[in-house]
Amino acid sequence: MNLTVRESLIAFRRAPLLSALSVTTIAFSLFVVGLFGLVAVNLQNALRGVAERVEIVAYLLPGTPIESITLAEKDIEAFPEVQSAAYVSEDSALARARAELVEFRDVLQELERNPLPASIEVKLKPKFRDVDHVNEVADRLRGFGFVDDVRFGRDWVEKLDRLRGIAAAVGIVVGAAFAVVAIIIIGTTIRMAVLQRSREIAIMRLVGATNGFIRRPFLLQGAIKGMLGGLVAIGLSYGAYTLINRWLIQASFFSKEQAVAIVGFGTLIGLFGSAASVGRHLRRV
Amino acid sequence: MIKFTNVFKAFPKGGLALKDVSFHIAKGEFVFLTGHSGAGKSTVLKLVYADEPVTSGEVRVSGFNVAELRPRDVPMLRRRLGIVFQDFRLLEDRTAEENVAFALEVTGARRSSIAARVMRVLTQVGLAAKAQAYPRELSGGEQQRVAIARALVNEPTVLLADEPTGNLDERATRGVFQLLRDINASGTAVVMATHDLDLVRQAPYRVIELQEGALVYDSAVDEPREAASP
Numbered sequence: 241m242n243l244t245v246r247e248s249l250i251a252f253r254r255a256p257l258l259s260a261l262s263v264t265t266i267a268f269s270l271f272v273v274g275l276f277g278l279v280a281v282n283l284q285n286a287l288r289g290v291a292e293r294v295e296i297v298a299y300l301l302p303g304t305p306i307e308s309i310t311l312a313e314k315d316i317e318a319f320p321e322v323q324s325a326a327y328v329s330e331d332s333a334l335a336r337a338r339a340e341l342v343e344f345r346d347v348l349q350e351l352e353r354n355p356l357p358a359s360i361e362v363k364l365k366p367k368f369r370d371v372d373h374v375n376e377v378a379d380r381l382r383g384f385g386f387v388d389d390v391r392f393g394r395d396w397v398e399k400l401d402r403l404r405g406i407a408a409a410v411g412i413v414v415g416a417a418f419a420v421v422a423i424i425i426i427g428t429t430i431r432m433a434v435l436q437r438s439r440e441i442a443i444m445r446l447v448g449a450t451n452g453f454i455r456r457p458f459l460l461q462g463a464i465k466g467m468l469g470g471l472v473a474i475g476l477s478y479g480a481y482t483l484i485n486r487w488l489i490q491a492s493f494f495s496k497e498q499a500v501a502i503v504g505f506g507t508l509i510g511l512f513g514s515a516a517s518v519g520r521h522l523r524r525v
Numbered sequence: 526m527i528k529f530t531n532v533f534k535a536f537p538k539g540g541l542a543l544k545d546v547s548f549h550i551a552k553g554e555f556v557f558l559t560g561h562s563g564a565g566k567s568t569v570l571k572l573v574y575a576d577e578p579v580t581s582g583e584v585r586v587s588g589f590n591v592a593e594l595r596p597r598d599v600p601m602l603r604r605r606l607g608i609v610f611q612d613f614r615l616l617e618d619r620t621a622e623e624n625v626a627f628a629l630e631v632t633g634a635r636r637s638s639i640a641a642r643v644m645r646v647l648t649q650v651g652l653a654a655k656a657q658a659y660p661r662e663l664s665g666g667e668q669q670r671v672a673i674a675r676a677l678v679n680e681p682t683v684l685l686a687d688e689p690t691g692n693l694d695e696r697a698t699r700g701v702f703q704l705l706r707d708i709n710a711s712g713t714a715v716v717m718a719t720h721d722l723d724l725v726r727q728a729p730y731r732v733i734e735l736q737e738g739a740l741v742y743d744s745a746v747d748e749p750r751e752a753a754s755p
Contacts, residue, residue: 439614439616440616442614443616443627444627444631445600445603446603446608446614447603447604447608447627447628447631447632447675447679448600448602448603448604448628448631448632448679449600449631449632450600451596451600453631453633
C-alpha cells in the first residue's frame with residue numbers, strides 16, 4: 241500500500257476515539273448545514289411553484305375587435321420576458337368563474353349580461369419573474385389602446401423576492417459559520433496528531449523526508465475525516481427527512497448532485513482544516 | 526567532504542556552543558570527535574546535518590553550503606548522510622525491516638527495489654534473521670545495528686554517529702564499533718562522537734577534540750596526543 245495512505249490510516253488505528261470524535265463533530269456540523277440545506281431546498285421548490293403562478297392580467301375594453309387582440313397577443317408573446325400570452329374571452333371568463341366560484345353559482349347563473357371583461361393573461365419566463373421585470377411588462381401592456389387596466393400581484397412578487405434573498409443570505413451565513421467551526425475542530429485534531437507523532441516526524445526529517453512528504457498523510461487524514469463526516473451527515477439528514485416526511489409535511493430530499501456536493505464540502509473542510517494546522521505545527525516539532 | 530571554516534555557534538540563550546572551529550574531513554576518513562559532555566560534539570554534528578543554523582563561518586558538506594541552505598534543500602542534504610544516535614531513535618511500532626524501509630520510502634524510492642536493498646543492509650549489519658522483530662524484542666546492540674542499517678540504506682557518503690555506543694554494554698560496544706570500522710573500510714566516511722577514550726585508543730584513527738566549544742586538538746595537524754596533552 242502507498243506509504244501516504246498507510247500513514248494516514250495509522251492515525252485512525254492509533255487514536256480511534258479521537259478520530260471518531262472529529263468525524264462525529266464534522267458530521268454534526270455538516271448535519272446542521274444539511275438540515276438548513278433541506279429547508280432551503282424545500283423552500284426553493286415551494287417558491288418555484290409559487291413563481292410559476294406569477295402572471296400579469298391585462299383587462300380589455302369591451303368591444304375590442306378580435307383581430308386586434310390576436311395581433312396584440314402575438315406582439316406580447318414576442319416580448320423577450322414573456323413565456324406565453326393567452327386570450328380569455330368574456331364567455332370563457334364567465335365559464336371559469338362559474339366553475340371556480342361554486343358558492344356564487346346561482347348568482348352567476350341568473351345574470352342577464354356578462355359583467356366580466358375579456359383579458360389577456362401573460363406569463364413570464366422564470367428568470368424574469370421579479371418585481372422590476374413585472375413592472376416593466378405591465379407598463380408596456382398599458383401602452384395598448386384597448387387595454388383598460390393591468391393587474392398583477394405586486395406585493396406578492398416583492399415578498400417572494402425578499403424571501404428568496406433572505407433564504408440565500410441565511411444559508412451563506414450559517415454555512416460559513418459551521419464551516420469555520422468544523423475547520424477549527426479538524427485543525428485541533430491534526431494538532432494533536434502532529435504532537436503525538438512528533439518523534440516519528442523528527443525521524444522522518446532525519447532520514448531526509450521533505451516537508452511535503454511529511455504533510456501529505458495529515459492532509460489525507462483530514463480529507464478522509466471530512467468525507468466520512470459528510471457521509472454521516474447525509475445519513476443523519478436522510479433520517480431527519482424521513483421523520484419530517486412521515487410526521488410533518490411532504491418534503492423532498494437532496495438531489496444526487498447536492499448530496500455529492502455536501503460530501504465534497506466536508507472533504508474540503510477536512511483538507512483545509514488540516515492544511516491550516518499542519519504547517520503551523522510541523523514547524524514547532 | 527566536510528569542511529568547517531571559522532565556525533561559531535551561539536546558544537539561543539546567549540554564550541557560544543562553538544568558538545572558531547575549523548577542520549576538514551576527507552572522503553572515506555574515520556574521525557573520532559571527542560570531548561566532555563557539553564564540549565560541542567553534538568553541536569558539530571547538528572551543524573553538519575543542518576539541524577541547527579550556523580551563527581557565523583562556513584560549513585560545507587559534500588557540495589552543500591550548509592550555512593546558506595534553503596529549508597527545502599535540507600532533505601536533499603540529509604539523504605547523502607546517515608545519522609545514528611545514542612538512543613537509536615527507532616519507531617517502536619515497526620519491525621526492524623520496516624524501520625529500515627521507512628528511510629527509503631520517505632525519499633520516494635521505487636517500491637520494487639526497497640525490499641532487496643533493506644535485506645542487503647540488514648545482512649550487512651548481521652540482523653537478517655531478526656528482520657521481523659520489533660525494537661522491544663531486540664537487545665540494545667541489535668537496536669543500534671538496525672539504526673545503522675537505516676542510516677546505510679540510502680548509501681550515504683558520510684555516516685554521522687553521535688555517541689553510538691553510549692547506551693551499550695562492553696560487548697555490544699565492541700560489536701557496533703567493529704561494524705562502523707567495516708563500514709568505513711568499504712569506503713564510507715565515519716564521524717563518530719564519543720567520550721569513550723578506550724575505544725579511541727583502540728584504533729589508529731584521526732581524533733578531533735573539543736573543549737568548551739573550541740577545537741583544542743586535531744591529530745591530523747597537531748603533534749601526537751601524548752605531547753599535546755599535559
